[in-house]
Amino acid sequence: MTDLRITEIFHSLQGEARTVGVPTVFVRLTGCPLRCQYCDSEYAFFGGEKKSLDEIEALVIGFRCSHVCVTGGEPLAQPNCIPLLERLCDAGLAVSLETSGAMDISAVDTRVSIVLDLKTPDSGERDKNLLSNIPLLAAKDQIKFVICSRSDYEWARFMLDEQQLVGRVGDIFFSPSYTQLAPAELAQWILDDRLPVRFQMQLHKQLWGDKAGV
Numbered sequence: 001m002t003d004l005r006i007t008e009i010f011h012s013l014q015g016e017a018r019t020v021g022v023p024t025v026f027v028r029l030t031g032c033p034l035r036c037q038y039c040d041s042e043y044a045f046f047g048g049e050k051k052s053l054d055e056i057e058a059l060v061i062g063f064r065c066s067h068v069c070v071t072g073g074e075p076l077a078q079p080n081c082i083p084l085l086e087r088l089c090d091a092g093l094a095v096s097l098e099t100s101g102a103m104d105i106s107a108v109d110t111r112v113s114i115v116l117d118l119k120t121p122d123s124g125e126r127d128k129n130l131l132s133n134i135p136l137l138a139a140k141d142q143i144k145f146v147i148c149s150r151s152d153y154e155w156a157r158f159m160l161d162e163q164q165l166v167g168r169v170g171d172i173f174f175s176p177s178y179t180q181l182a183p184a185e186l187a188q189w190i191l192d193d194r195l196p197v198r199f200q201m202q203l204h205k206q207l208w209g210d211k212a213g214v
């Protein structure tokens with residue numbers, strides 16, 4: 001009943017968002033209703049193994065690590081993601097959730113730091129953004145834009161203003177789509193425009209390349 005379909009559980013350095021560099025356990029849930037053209041986790045679209053909440057909690061705790069990141073696939077596409085997040089918080093862990101923002105976040109435990117990825121036009125999935133999620137975000141949460149091109153950058157800059165994102169969440173990240181946009185170009189645009197955002201590159205790919213389990 002309280003099973004989830006899991007692609008992988010592994011221990012690594014957090015490669016994205018606020019706690020980058022911090023040792024973290026990753027729980028990658030299987031399945032995603034989106035198909036972002038750049039997705040680096042397509043291996044999580046299908047397959048996986050069913051595990052109970054008890055099993056997942058025991059595996060996570062076994063790593064003896066204070067931080068856990070629930071990701072996917074799209075974790076919120078499995079309804080049992082909600083009790084899983086609550087369990088991990090109750091276990092005293094610092095919990096973050098990577099989500100596309102295409103699913104309603106209102107039932108997510110308030111102790112979780114939500115990393116909401118607002119899908120850009122070049123992702124191919126902009127129409128899936130559920131903008132009703134934005135007013136539900138708070139200082140504990142984070143917003144990410146994965147930028148593929150100059151036009152994506154201009155769209156993200158427009159969204160900062162239109163959706164009044166600055167001040168709504170603790171951190172806003174602009175991250176280049178891996179191999180699709182030269183990181184230094186994005187860095188320069190942010191500097192030129194004096195944007196109040198954090199530039200970020202995926203640390204784990206710099207360390208270990210583009211592969212599963214890291």
Ligand SMILES: C[S@@+](CC[C@H](N)C(=O)[O-])C[C@H]1O[C@@H](n2cnc3c(N)ncnc32)[C@H](O)[C@@H]1O
Pocket residue numbers: 032038039040041071072073074075098099100101116117144146175176177178202
């Ligand atoms: C694999 S997704 C899983 C969580 C959720 N489905 C989402 O999209 O946020 C985790 C994060 O990796 C980012 N990502 C995936 N492929 C990427 C790439 N090629 N370059 C940069 N970020 C990427 C996604 O945009 C998302 O922010």
Ligand SMILES: Nc1nc2[nH]cc(C(=O)O)c2c(=O)[nH]1
Pocket residue numbers: 012013014015016026041069071072098204214
């Ligand atoms: N090291 C590492 N950090 C990450 N942060 C978010 C990830 C994700 O795939 O959601 C991720 C990942 O796949 N690996």
Ligand code: SF4
Pocket residue numbers: 032033034035036039040041042072073074100
């Ligand atoms: S929403 Fe996340 S997991 Fe799904 S295709 Fe996009 S990047 Fe990949």
Ligand SMILES: [Mg+2]
Pocket residue numbers: 040041
């Ligand atoms: Mg990843």
